[in-house]
Amino acid sequence: MPSLQSPQLLLRVNKPARYLGIEINAVHKEPDQFQVHLALAFPDLYEVAMSHLGLKILYSVANAVEGVYAERVFAPAPDMEEVLQKENKMLFSLESGTSLQDFDMVGFTLQYELAYTSILTMLALGGIPLRSADRGVKVPFVLGGGPLAFNPEPLAPFFDFFVVGDGEEVLPEILKLYKEWKAESSAKGRDDFLKKVAGVTGVYVPSFYEPFYREDKFAGINPLAEEASLPVEKRTVLNLEEAPYPCSFIVPFMEVVHDRATLELFRGCSQGCRFCQAGIIYRPVRERTVSKLSQQAKDIINQTGLEEISLSSLSSSDYPYIEELLEKLEAELDENIRLSLPSLRADPFGVKLMERIQKNKASGITFAPEAGSQRLRDVINKNITEEEILEASRDAFRTGRGHIKLYFMIGLPTETYDDLREMVKLVQKISSFTPPKSGGRGNKSRVSVSVSNFVPKPHTPFQWEQQLNIPEVKRRQLFLRERFQKMKGVDFTWHNAENSFIEAVFARGDRKLAAVLEKAFTKGCRMDAWSDMFSFSAWMQAFQAVGIKGESYALHSPSYDDPLPWDHISTGVCKDFLIREHQRAVEGITTGDCRWGNCAGCGLEACSKQNGKGEQI
Amino acid sequence: MERFRVCFAKSGMLKYISHLDLQRTFLRALRRAKIPLAYSQGFSPQPRVVFAAPLGIGIEGINEYLDLFLTRQMQMELLEKRINKQLPMGLIVKNICSISLEEPAISALIGAALYRARLEMDPGSLQQNIGNLLSAEQLPKERQHKKGKKQVDIRPFILDLWEEEIGGSRNLFMLLVTGSSGGARPEEILELLQLPELRKGTILTRESLFFRVGEKLLTPGGAAYNNINEVKAWREKLL
Known part of the structure; x- marks a missing residue:
């Protein structure tokens, strides 16, 4: 079935391949085949959206539900937005060209705070009133899910409901519920459905709750309806092995950011880095077996023809059967299929794995020590020693790898300039391992240092910490820049401080920030994660217009007793554990990985370890 | 292999x-x-x-x-x-x-391409304009490169231009030099003839690719034409 995008639209934009909707494995259904029409919306460009595994899982899960048709809708590139507005056209779905406003439901994935303005852009271009309170009977329900649904408050007025936790079980339940409601009781109005859906575990209907404030500070949240549970428990797919997995990935025409198939080795991570939100919200660790993964790998290659498979997870060298898996994949897949391992630990074992799968050494290797000094690595619980990092780097260069990329964060709690000096020293040591003349690749840099800025995230032990102020972030960036510039063969990149500030404000934001978001959107903010699109002055004007200070969010360290705007959303990890971890951080005491060692007592009920079985499911 | x-x-x-x-x-x-x-x-x-x-x-x-x-x-x-x-x-x-x-590699052999533009809106008589282009000594054209703008003479890249009526509508055929050592793009010819561009709805088709051996034009699939006129004659036979 051809899609309805017209040549007049497509020839006026830069990359029309973003909007065709007829890629291999895209799902097309006739109108008489479904009663529920769901738009899976990703608030960023096609090439980012199509790199996201969650979207692929939900696309296949939703389309497998009887009577449901799920399509993709992505943020239009600025040139397409301009054309749509000039032609008075609505934002459309890729597969059938349906306007956003004609769907039954529009589900947004919430991956990063800097995409929030793009959500509003998409709603507006799709003809959907921004605020759920203004939506009439025929307007689609707008839902959101993903990591940021664990603090959805800044988005609350724009969404009808959120899904907290793993979506693959909840979404079919919601769709079935909606199908029944649409057929039988839609005459009772939107609230009737919201009351029903609020009964599904993992669903949060923000309009059923009202936050209250004391002296302008968040002080708590009150349920307004009988259906409003407190707290909202996240949903967890306990048996990942049997969970649906999409082997018929859509095959993009154009190059996307992660242009490869993905295997999900396991979900969750037990390393316990204290800045990391994913490490908390995706608990417990759930693994897939080698035989399941190798079968999925074969199916994916057969159905997509992709040339590369990424063995993905939050920390792939922690997969206990990684060598066995590699062996099986090497034996069973065509020799020209490339394997890749993102998120390796910066230790010799990681390098060994990399050696094994990547014959092309020019492509380099990435390590994330996160902090430069051992002291600070202990604070953040990045359980890796300098010796391991150095040995890994030495091994990487010795075996012919031409390039090492290092990820660090600055502004971590307790960081001083001494820690930065240690970072400089560490990089210096690593770059000294560079073979003088290898591969004849001229003066190309051998070590790339990329420094991002610490953002305190909700539900982590560092949720009580504050971000560094922008001038201080810049001072530290300059400090590092001056030193790295002098090093031969080292290049240095850093994240925009203003960008990280906005991220920090919204990460720990409350419902009052929705007004700022709306204002920023009307001032033209969108796709803020793209440096060429980001306008800090527009953001500052938005804060000013609403009368809210971003600093009171980003630069504020709440006390343990302060109610937090996300307290009513439960990850299953108890606050006592987070407090304990925070205190240990300040004292510089590490906590071991509970996967191999003792239970750290995070309080998660769904974890078998905690139930005394001593082993993960 | x-x-x-x-x-x-x-x-x-x-x-x-x-x-x-x-x-x-x-x-x-x-x-x-x-x-x-x-x-x-x-x-x-x-x-x-x-x-x-x-x-x-x-x-x-x-x-x-x-x-x-x-x-x-x-x-x-x-x-x-x-x-x-x-x-x-x-x-x-x-x-x-x-x-x-x-x-040799097919990409190294390609020397010409035949394009067809469907002229949806009546552009008036093109004979004069086509004649002017073909009789011009030089046709300087500004091209945007990564490193700025550059003047290129595209006259040598135009092998022939002619009009054909197919099923009651008018078509412009463009036989252009193409390949690794330079060439003209069909959009450039449309512009020189002041015809509407692609995004204004003109439908452009590449009908065929050719190897050039002296005067001869050979398709990669094996058809051989001794000169441009034979290509035109083949086209006419299709009507």
């Missing part, structure tokens, strides 16, 4: 994908079809598939070519059937022939 020459069409929605996208799309279809592709040697072995000539976004091609190197012999009908089963809508293999391994 075996070498096959594949003639295919790129049309419909797929005319909006770039040349790089086309290469990727074809390779993935070949892998799904389990075609025994030969790979290059070296650190990052690449499948040996060589496309004849890139085609601009928005232009359809009805006789495009690529050369395919396989590790073993395959029956051509089966090859065609298996590939077509895996191609997305808008791409189709029209026929396949066997080619000697000794022949």
